[in-house]
Amino acid sequence: xxxxxxxxxxxxxxxxxxxxxxxxxxxxxxxxxxxxxxxxxxxxxxxxxxxxxxxxxxxxxxxxxxxxxxxxxxxxxxxxxxxxxxxxxxxxxxxxxxxxxxxxxxxxxxxxxxxxxxxxxxxxxxxxxxxxxxxxxxxxxxxxxxxxxxxxxxxxxxxxxxxxxxxxxxxxxxxxxxxxxxxxxxxxxxxxxxxxxxxxxxxxxxxxxxxxxxxxxxxxxxxxx
Amino acid sequence: xxxxxxxxxxxxxxxxxxxxxxxxxxxxxxxxxxxxxxxxxxxxxxxxxxxxxxxxxxxxxxxxxxxxxxxxxxxxxxxxxxxxxxxxxxxxxxxxxxxxxxxxxxxxxxxxxxxxxxxxxxxxxxxxxxxxxxxxxxxxxxxxxxxxxxxxxxxxxxxxxxxxxxxxxxxxxxxxxxxxxxxxxxxxxxxxxxxxxxxxxxxxxxxxxxxxxxxxxxxxxxxx
Numbered sequence: 001x002x003x004x005x006x007x008x009x010x011x012x013x014x015x016x017x018x019x020x021x022x023x024x025x026x027x028x029x030x031x032x033x034x035x036x037x038x039x040x041x042x043x044x045x046x047x048x049x050x051x052x053x054x055x056x057x058x059x060x061x062x063x064x065x066x067x068x069x070x071x072x073x074x075x076x077x078x079x080x081x082x083x084x085x086x087x088x089x090x091x092x093x094x095x096x097x098x099x100x101x102x103x104x105x106x107x108x109x110x111x112x113x114x115x116x117x118x119x120x121x122x123x124x125x126x127x128x129x130x131x132x133x134x135x136x137x138x139x140x141x142x143x144x145x146x147x148x149x150x151x152x153x154x155x156x157x158x159x160x161x162x163x164x165x166x167x168x169x170x171x172x173x174x175x176x177x178x179x180x181x182x183x184x185x186x187x188x189x190x191x192x193x194x195x196x197x198x199x200x201x202x203x204x205x206x207x208x209x210x211x212x213x214x215x216x217x218x219x220x221x222x223x224x225x
Numbered sequence: 226x227x228x229x230x231x232x233x234x235x236x237x238x239x240x241x242x243x244x245x246x247x248x249x250x251x252x253x254x255x256x257x258x259x260x261x262x263x264x265x266x267x268x269x270x271x272x273x274x275x276x277x278x279x280x281x282x283x284x285x286x287x288x289x290x291x292x293x294x295x296x297x298x299x300x301x302x303x304x305x306x307x308x309x310x311x312x313x314x315x316x317x318x319x320x321x322x323x324x325x326x327x328x329x330x331x332x333x334x335x336x337x338x339x340x341x342x343x344x345x346x347x348x349x350x351x352x353x354x355x356x357x358x359x360x361x362x363x364x365x366x367x368x369x370x371x372x373x374x375x376x377x378x379x380x381x382x383x384x385x386x387x388x389x390x391x392x393x394x395x396x397x398x399x400x401x402x403x404x405x406x407x408x409x410x411x412x413x414x415x416x417x418x419x420x421x422x423x424x425x426x427x428x429x430x431x432x433x434x435x436x437x438x439x440x441x442x443x444x445x446x447x448x449x
Contacts, residue, residue, distance in 0.1 A: 066380070066426035067419040068387035070398050075419065078411020163292030167391055174295055187302030195291045195299065202290030
């Protein structure tokens with residue numbers, strides 16, 4: 001039973017968990033920035049008329065969505081050295097997370113852009129705006145508002161997915177739990193503390209998503225003033 | 226060189242078949258169990274008493290807020306401490322079923338909430354019992370909204386089943402991991418592993434898209 005649950009051991013390992021928490025946090029932030037870059041590029045390719053740009057983006061998105069992140073991670077982890085690219089595990093992890101989340105981000109942004117009614121674009125054309133002016137001044141400011149809540153949802157998924165990096169021995173939160181579990185044979189203490197740390201991140205992001213939604217609802221046409 | 230690797234890859238096909246069988250068994254079992262439990266919880270979530278709603282909501286949040294890998298470790302290493310002996314396969318099934326049930330519960334609950342109150346009131350006025358209201362009026366309409374995300378959830382479930390390789394189950398991903406120790410060509414090995422998942426998941430993704438399109442079309446009809 002769990003009656004000998006040792007809080008003292010957890011306090012002993014607290015610095016390790018603090019380090020893991022910080023590592024998960026910053027590697028998630030870096031990966032999310034990477035995912036945004038990948039996603040915006042893919043989405044821009046996907047919205048072009050030229051098939052040469054559109055088809056590769058579509059194939060990439062479908063392949064990423066139909067295969068597990070763990071297989072993608074191992075693909076890079078075992079595959080990159082084969083190509084002569086030797087990177088530390090941490091970089092491989094961040095790369096895998098960015099490439100994986102990027103496909104989902106691309107779909108979110110595309111849905112946001114397509115949600116802008118055709119009339120807005122036509123009005124832009126009628127006012128003599130160029131493609132980039134229409135995008136920058138009409139479509140993107142409105143699409144931006146629609147995409148914020150689902151993007152934060154994707155950020156939550158990314159933070160949770162980053163736990164898989166522990167399997168290629170990146171030292172982050174789950175790894176900290178594994179260390180405590182194997183050093184002291186205390187899996188309960190290790191993994192419950194890990195879970196609690198992830199829950200803290202989850203509730204933080206969830207509150208942010210809820211408040212952003214409220215903020216956006218209060219200013220339905222804020223950018224059109 | 227590449228030829229030798231291919232030959233040794235072909236040699237390990239019994240292992241690959243075993244891995245594929247394991248992935249299919251895990252996904253299918255937890256998919257069926259998770260759907261049944263998820264539906265039950267989803268109905269309770271909208272119609273049950275307040276305490277039950279709270280408890281389900283808290284549990285769903287707990288599962289949504291933690292990585293699946295950590296959930297598997299918790300189940301696999303902590304249930305034995307509580308006196309429940311279980312092997313890796315059972316632990317994997319419990320973890321996947323629990324995950325699926327939580328997400329499906331939310332999907333079903335959202336579907337039920339999307340049914341206009343007028344429908345329930347009309348059913349009440351026609352003297353239908355609570356069971357009949359649910360089964361004949363609310364659920365058929367809720368299903369229409371719930372079906373596309375439900376299929377999407379099945380794709381996630383199949384993909385998440387790869388994580389159980391962390392507790393030593395030889396599923397498709399684990400097989401890739403084992404083979405890559407002998408055939409040092411990660412690109413080739415994991416491309417094949419990925420292809421294995423792709424042939425199962427991609428048709429489901431297409432199905433979800435099709436369902437969503439049909440649903441939008443059907444809704445358009447109703448609004449006319």
